[in-house]
Amino acid sequence: MRALPRMSRAGKIMTAIVLLVLGLPFLAGLLGGFERTDGGQVAVVRNGGFFDNTRIRQVIDPGSGRVWTGWWSKVHKYPAQQRFYTITANRGEGDRGGGVDVVTVPSSDGVNMGIEGTLYFTLNTDHEVLKKFDDKFGTRKFRAPGGKTYFAWEGDEGWSAFLNQIVRPVIDNNLRSQINSFRCAELVSSCALVQNTGSTSRRQRTGLQVQSNNANIAKVQDAINRQLAADLRTTLGGDFLINIHFNLVKVSLPQRVQAAVDRAQAAFAQVSEAQAKVEQARLEAAANKARQDGYNKCPTCAEIEKLKALPQGITVYAPGNPGGALLPRN
Known part of the structure; x- marks a missing residue:
């Protein structure tokens, strides 16, 4: 072989x-x-x-x-668990990069207002719905605030990029729609301090008195929650996000408007202080007049009051005598 x-x-x-x-x-x-x-x-x-x-x-x-x-x-x-998307002015705590993030929308009377809040939601994990979601959003990249692009399934960075590019515009549009149906003073009471001008009677008619606006903020939040789920369904093309709830945390004024409010509050404080002083002077004058009227009716009472006002240790008192002397007690 x-x-x-x-x-x-x-x-x-x-x-x-x-x-x-x-x-x-x-x-x-x-x-x-x-x-x-x-x-x-x-x-x-x-x-x-x-x-x-x-x-x-x-x-x-x-x-x-x-x-x-x-x-x-x-x-x-x-x-697969509940997630949230935060909009806040606190640096580093929001979901859009590390800077300050506030949604600025106009009120019905044209005042730009800063909105802060948190959106809570859950991804629909039904198999058929999830497959459609992956077909639509899992096969493309999304741009993050820093400029990099990620797939939605690439960790927290990818998920945040998806929310910022697809979900955030829906939130902004919904907030703009709801806030635009209220006047500034209906959401932030101090707005009335800089929006009302003219005479005192006119300011009173236009509601200068500060009143609670918690009920109006609750109305805005309820309206957002009713409309936001429908807007997200329409924009995303399906019920991909469920258990949606938006918590409206804060409504604030622009810096220049807030500065005007602070000045107006300081001015009203000064006016109140001046009015208090005038009232105090009026009461003191009335008290002095009443006291003098009493002395006129009772001269002896006036002399008694004078004696009570003398310093301790005085032994001789000669009222009405130019040569009178006050002798201290030995």
């Missing part, structure tokens, strides 16, 4: 390279074909093999064990 020729060293090296090239993708596909989700995650799995399509293969529910997702599939993980 004829012996097989021995493989040369170069042949062995080439064979090893071929096996390595073919074996590494196989091993990577095998080891990467298992996936699981945490309690606050839901995952959409899309085919991703060399010769496969990119259609959705399956959905993995929150808190799953390791499941087989196929060779070289792509896994898109989304938040």
